[in-house]
Amino acid sequence: MNDSTDLEYVGFWLRVWASIIDTILMLFVLVPLMFAIYGREEMASGVTLSGPANILVSYILPAVAVIAFWTAKHATPGKMVIGARIVDAKTGGSPSFAQHVIRYLGYFVSTIPFCLGLIWVGIDKKKQGWHDKLAGTVVVRPKYKGTEPVRFG
Numbered sequence: 485m486n487d488s489t490d491l492e493y494v495g496f497w498l499r500v501w502a503s504i505i506d507t508i509l510m511l512f513v514l515v516p517l518m519f520a521i522y523g524r525e526e527m528a529s530g531v532t533l534s535g536p537a538n539i540l541v542s543y544i545l546p547a548v549a550v551i552a553f554w555t556a557k558h559a560t561p562g563k564m565v566i567g568a569r570i571v572d573a574k575t576g577g578s579p580s581f582a583q584h585v586i587r588y589l590g591y592f593v594s595t596i597p598f599c600l601g602l603i604w605v606g607i608d609k610k611k612q613g614w615h616d617k618l619a620g621t622v623v624v625r626p627k628y629k630g631t632e633p634v635r636f637g
Contacts, residue, residue, distance in 0.1 A: 489627065489633055490626060490627055491576075491624040491625065491626065491627055491634040492624065492625060492626075492627040492628065492633075492634065493610055493611035493622060493623065493624060493634060494563075494566065494568045494611060494623040494624060494625050495605065495606065495611050496603070496605045496606035496611070497606075498566050498568070498625075499563075499568075499605055499611075499623065501562070501566060502560065502562030502563045502565065502566050502568065503562060504562070505561060505562035505565055506550075506560045506561060506562035506563075509561055509562070510546060510549070513545075513549075514541055514542070514545070514546070517541050517545075518538075518541055521537045521541065522537070547588055550588060551581075551584050551585060551588055554570055554579070554584045554587070554588075555581060555584055557569075558570050558571065558578060558579075563623065566625065567625040567626055568623050568624065568625040569623070569624060569625070570584075570587070570621050570622075570623055571621065571622060571623075571624055571636075572620060572621060572636070573610070573612070573616070573620045573621055573622045573636065574620065574636055574637050575636055575637070576624075576634070576636040579619065579620075579621050583619045583620060583621055584619070586618055586619040587615050587616065587618070587619035587621055588615075589615075589618075590613075590614060590615030590616070590617075590618040590619055591615050593614055593615065593618065594613050594614040594615045600614075601613050601614030601615060602614075602615075610622055610635075611623065622634070
């Protein structure tokens with residue numbers, strides 16, 4: 485088992501902050517795309533948008549962007565702002581592409597039961613949400629004031 489005294493697990497509130505940053509950045513990209521596709525009138529009408537363009541912009545594009553960031557940088561922009569990165573829970577190395585995909589799909593599993601799988605980050609000793617547990621990942625950053633040393637394996 486490898487321990488790292490230089491790292492700490494990233495907890496619930498820092499991850500919420502990173503998520504807010506990511507959401508704002510994603511909105512800067514997606515809202516103009518939706519206006520370009522549907523037009524101002526349809527967007528303002530309050531009608532639920534549907535069709536292939538909505539699926540592409542609302543689901544596929546965000547999934548590709550997030551997984552691409554995880555693969556290239558081991559973090560989304562929000563996680564980069566807080567100095568966090570996603571690593572393999574056993575080795576501390578880079579997660580595989582399959583782990584990234586499982587982690588992304590795990591967000592849906594984590595949110596369905598009243599977001600309990602996301603809230604779990606605040607309860608878990610290693611600060612893993614259900615999506616992390618499913619993918620075998622942890623979110624870490626350079627140690628600032630954490631009390632639990634990071635253990636891989």
